[in-house]
Amino acid sequence: GDIGCFSLYATKNMISGEGGIVTTNNDEYAELVRRFRHHGQSEQTRYEYHDLGYNYRMTDLHAAIALGQLEKIEEYTNTRIENAKMLTDGLKEVKGIAVPVVNINVKHVFHQYTIRVDGYKLTRDELKEELHQKGIGSAVFYPKPLHLHPHFSRMGYKEGDFPVSENASKKVLSLPVHPSVTKEEIKKIIDAIKC
Structure with missing residues (x-):
């Protein structure tokens, strides 16, 4: 570009x-x-x-x-990638949790590590609350698709126009992956979701 x-x-x-x-x-x-x-x-x-x-x-x-x-961006990025790999390795077999898929030809810098909660024993919001009760931060960064925000609804968009986006917005949950997260904390996140 x-x-x-x-x-x-x-x-x-x-x-x-x-x-x-x-x-x-x-x-x-x-x-x-x-x-x-x-x-x-x-x-x-x-x-x-x-x-x-x-x-x-x-x-x-x-x-x-x-x-x-x-000066530290490469170090921070590598730590994010390591943390994401550890989360993926620990969560990829958990029924109802879809982890990010990264193409082999891509370097994902993991600004966020977002899972999809679909068919898990808890809903996305229940899992978020359970993690919170265990002292684990998580976030829903995109609770509503763009077309349902006031600016775009004024353009005539309405619920049902983009069902895939609407469905995804109800199931995504971001887990901590930033460089300050320790390996022990990553393990705690994995254990909390696996149990």
């Missing part, structure tokens, strides 16, 4: 508190992005508005944090 966008929000694989990174090898796009983040102003002609823009400038402090994180 021509442009890459990366969020650095606190829950992402690489963080700086807020903000993000845009990459491109196209000088015209780079200048457009610079103006967009600076109220539509060019760096060369301050207080002259060329485009619609916003204040999306990253502070020096946030940039310094991001640069420090960039």
